[in-house]
Amino acid sequence: MAYSATVGRTTYRFDDLKTLLARATPARSGDLLAGVAASSDAERVAARIALADVPLTTFLSEPLVPYETDEVTRLIMDGHDGTAFGPVASFTVGQLRDWLLSDAATSDALSSLSPGLTPEMVAATSKLMRNQDLITVGRKARVVTAFRTTIGLPGRLSVRLQPNHPTDDPKAIAASILDGLMYGCGDATIGINPATDSVGRCLELLSMIDDLRRRFDMPVQSCVLAHVTTLIQVMERAGPVDLVFQSIAGSEAANRSFGIDLSILKEAQEAATSLKRGTVGQNVMYFETGQGSALSADAHHGLDQQTMEVRAYAVARAFDPLLVNTVVGFIGPEYLYDGKQIIRAGLEDHCCGKLLGLPMGVDVCYTNHAEADQDDMDTLLTLLGVAGCSYIMGVPGADDVMLSYQSTSFHDANYVRSALGLRPAPEFEAWLKQMGVMDGDARIRPALSAGSGARKLIDGVAA
Amino acid sequence: MKDTFDPWAGLRRFTQARIALGRTGDALPVARLLEFQAAHALARDAVHQPFDAEGLADTLSDHPTLLVRSRAPDRASYLQRPDLGRRLHDDDLALLSGMRCQGQGPKKSYDAVIVLADGLSSRAMHDHGKTLVDELLPRLAGWDVAPLILARQARVALGDDVAAALNAAMVVMLIGERPGLTAADSIGAYLTFSPQPGVTRDAERNCVSNIRPDGYSPALAADLIAWLMAEARRLKLTGIGLKQDRPPALPGA
Numbered sequence: 001m002a003y004s005a006t007v008g009r010t011t012y013r014f015d016d017l018k019t020l021l022a023r024a025t026p027a028r029s030g031d032l033l034a035g036v037a038a039s040s041d042a043e044r045v046a047a048r049i050a051l052a053d054v055p056l057t058t059f060l061s062e063p064l065v066p067y068e069t070d071e072v073t074r075l076i077m078d079g080h081d082g083t084a085f086g087p088v089a090s091f092t093v094g095q096l097r098d099w100l101l102s103d104a105a106t107s108d109a110l111s112s113l114s115p116g117l118t119p120e121m122v123a124a125t126s127k128l129m130r131n132q133d134l135i136t137v138g139r140k141a142r143v144v145t146a147f148r149t150t151i152g153l154p155g156r157l158s159v160r161l162q163p164n165h166p167t168d169d170p171k172a173i174a175a176s177i178l179d180g181l182m183y184g185c186g187d188a189t190i191g192i193n194p195a196t197d198s199v200g201r202c203l204e205l206l207s208m209i210d211d212l213r214r215r216f217d218m219p220v221q222s223c224v225l226a227h228v229t230t231l232i233q234v235m236e237r238a239g240p241v242d243l244v245f246q247s248i249a250g251s252e253a254a255n256r257s258f259g260i261d262l263s264i265l266k267e268a269q270e271a272a273t274s275l276k277r278g279t280v281g282q283n284v285m286y287f288e289t290g291q292g293s294a295l296s297a298d299a300h301h302g303l304d305q306q307t308m309e310v311r312a313y314a315v316a317r318a319f320d321p322l323l324v325n326t327v328v329g330f331i332g333p334e335y336l337y338d339g340k341q342i343i344r345a346g347l348e349d350h351c352c353g354k355l356l357g358l359p360m361g362v363d364v365c366y367t368n369h370a371e372a373d374q375d376d377m378d379t380l381l382t383l384l385g386v387a388g389c390s391y392i393m394g395v396p397g398a399d400d401v402m403l404s405y406q407s408t409s410f411h412d413a414n415y416v417r418s419a420l421g422l423r424p425a426p427e428f429e430a431w432l433k434q435m436g437v438m439d440g441d442a443r444i445r446p447a448l449s450a451g452s453g454a455r456k457l458i459d460g461v462a463a
Numbered sequence: 464m465k466d467t468f469d470p471w472a473g474l475r476r477f478t479q480a481r482i483a484l485g486r487t488g489d490a491l492p493v494a495r496l497l498e499f500q501a502a503h504a505l506a507r508d509a510v511h512q513p514f515d516a517e518g519l520a521d522t523l524s525d526h527p528t529l530l531v532r533s534r535a536p537d538r539a540s541y542l543q544r545p546d547l548g549r550r551l552h553d554d555d556l557a558l559l560s561g562m563r564c565q566g567q568g569p570k571k572s573y574d575a576v577i578v579l580a581d582g583l584s585s586r587a588m589h590d591h592g593k594t595l596v597d598e599l600l601p602r603l604a605g606w607d608v609a610p611l612i613l614a615r616q617a618r619v620a621l622g623d624d625v626a627a628a629l630n631a632a633m634v635v636m637l638i639g640e641r642p643g644l645t646a647a648d649s650i651g652a653y654l655t656f657s658p659q660p661g662v663t664r665d666a667e668r669n670c671v672s673n674i675r676p677d678g679y680s681p682a683l684a685a686d687l688i689a690w691l692m693a694e695a696r697r698l699k700l701t702g703i704g705l706k707q708d709r710p711p712a713l714p715g716a
Contacts, residue, residue, distance in 0.1 A: 397481020
């Protein structure tokens with residue numbers, strides 16, 4: 001079906017639903033690269049005007065990626081909860097946007113609605129939202145998950161401690177972990193991107209963190225962000241696997257380019273759950289996503305990159321993850337060109353993920369060939385803190401020496417926690433106090449006097 | 464106020480990661496703040512500094528050189544449209560096609576063409592391009608190498624167009640790598656045997672990366688590139704079929 005709308009004296013026509021969604025998307029380089037972006041600002045607004053009148057039920061009858069050939073579409077359609085959808089079933093996209101911002105859309109109402117929303121409905125709605133709308137709705141949509149810590153409680157902001165090293169040297173990684181712990185980071189996970197994706201390396205790194213965790217009775221969960229098939233082998237060899245990681249995308253073809261499908265994710269989830277290593281919860285999966293990943297795998301089916309991104313969240317929600325984050329600026333300027341585009345995308349991903357019931361974190365980041373710098377990251381970090389983001393990354397000095405990009409630092413985490421009065425996960429906060437890393441005013445000011453917990457930790461790692 | 468106990472002194476030596484930076488309140492001390500900004504500035508300047516292909520050609524005056532452009536008209540287009548950076552400008556395609564190897568009998572093509580491209584760090588090419596070429600060419604005795612091609616606003620796959628236009632059996636793309644905060648002057652070398660424009664996939668290339676004096680030294684990199692070229696010619700392929708884990712020492716190299 002074709003759509004049309006008039007802006008000024010020009011009537012714009014859109015051949016089908018996917019074209020309408022793409023043209024309505026705020027400008028970004030990846031959609032230009034894909035050849036699906038609006039060719040003018042007026043066309044973009046015309047697409048939004050037409051999109052606002054599209055009934056939500058259209059998304060249930062018109063799959064954007066063919067049902068027959070794409071298991072992500074089948075997951076979305078077959079898993080749709082008609083009862084949960086009930087309250088908004090008669091709405092258009094524009095009406096859903098207004099309802100989400102209304103007083104009726106409480107946190108509880110959004111939780112109940114979540115299984116009734118499809119990624120395409122959510123993506124479409126986000127295209128009619130300004131940044132402040134994305135923040136308001138993202139903040140209302142609360143998602144709480146748990147393993148050894150509880151992620152996503154109101155007033156809390158967790159941090160993934162990311163202690164990467166170019167050669168996976170355990171001593172170097174331990175030094176970065178210690179640095180992060182002394183800044184109150186690590187309550188989302190201690191998660192290492194390995195330079196080498198091997199079973200032996202995973203076992204070595206996981207055992208190192210597990211020893212540390214046991215010695216100091218730390219309420220944390222560890223993760224080596226190797227391929228899911230590698231982690232399955234580590235579990236077969238009885239390695240201490242807390243979380244299983246995988247990068248995911250919004251189409252079957254894109255997931256195949258990552259070497260995965262839904263069945264292998266299911267297998268990994270069941271294996272990790274059966275280990276029963278969680279204490280306060282059993283969410284065992286950790287996913288990463290990012291706008292542009294489907295296009296870069298030439299598996300975007302002509303969709304805009306933001307809609308494809310939200311489809312990835314449908315994959316994530318099928319596996320009850322502890323953590324999901326969008327690595328928003330990592331992919332480079334051919335997908336998100338500058339600070340403005342990265343900031344918008346970060347807010348979109350957070351809001352859309354939360355609406356679909358995911359514990360969304362954001363890797364607030366950029367590469368050196370993007371038109372972005374630490375000022376842009378400060379802006380996005382602050383906005384995400386206001387939006388109730390579940391967690392951010394903590395990288396020593398914001399400089400990932402293995403992946404060669406810049407993320408948020410331990411200092412950045414403390415900035416945003418202090419500025420907005422946000423605290424670490426409760427279990428981890430209690431541990432920080434007990435170790436003397438957090439002072440009586442809930443500030444991160446490690447007591448380094450001889451005999452203090454913080455000093456013992458430092459001496460333990462340095463030895 | 465400084466603590467008398469500096470717990471970090473012992474840890475800093477374990478990693479090049481930016482640990483033990485200190486703090487003022489929750490923030491970075493000014494020296495650390497400026498250190499980071501300097502590294503980022505160097506990286507950004509390496510990306511945006513215009514490629515002085517003419518200047519580089521002058522320093523390579525012992526060898527015939529040709530300057531070409533991709534279809535990306537400027538840096539902003541280059542950064543947003545990798546597809547444009549992968550293709551030769553039409554005029555330059557015609558120029559190279561007019562110079563294609565016309566050899567007869569068994570000598571129907573060049574054995575190889577070497578391209579020096581700005582990629583994401585023109586600084587890498589300015590600083591180390593000549594050194595690397597001077598190391599590499601003497602290792603290619605007996606090879607019929609095309610004139611050196613200097614390419615602006617180029618990505619790796621542009622070499623496929625160059626090789627096809629010149630009728631070269633293999634392309635060695637020397638290209639500025641994406642700058643990191645640690646190093647902004649690394650060259651990457653990508654080898655492709657029998658490249659097919661628009662068809663060749665990245666898995667069909669071999670890569671030697673981090674070529675710079677403080678990384679993979681130009682001399683050692685030239686050894687490895689020359690070895691890979693010989694192997695590629697022998698096996699008639701590059702990519703995952705050509706394992707480069709443990710190249711033997713080159714006799715006489």
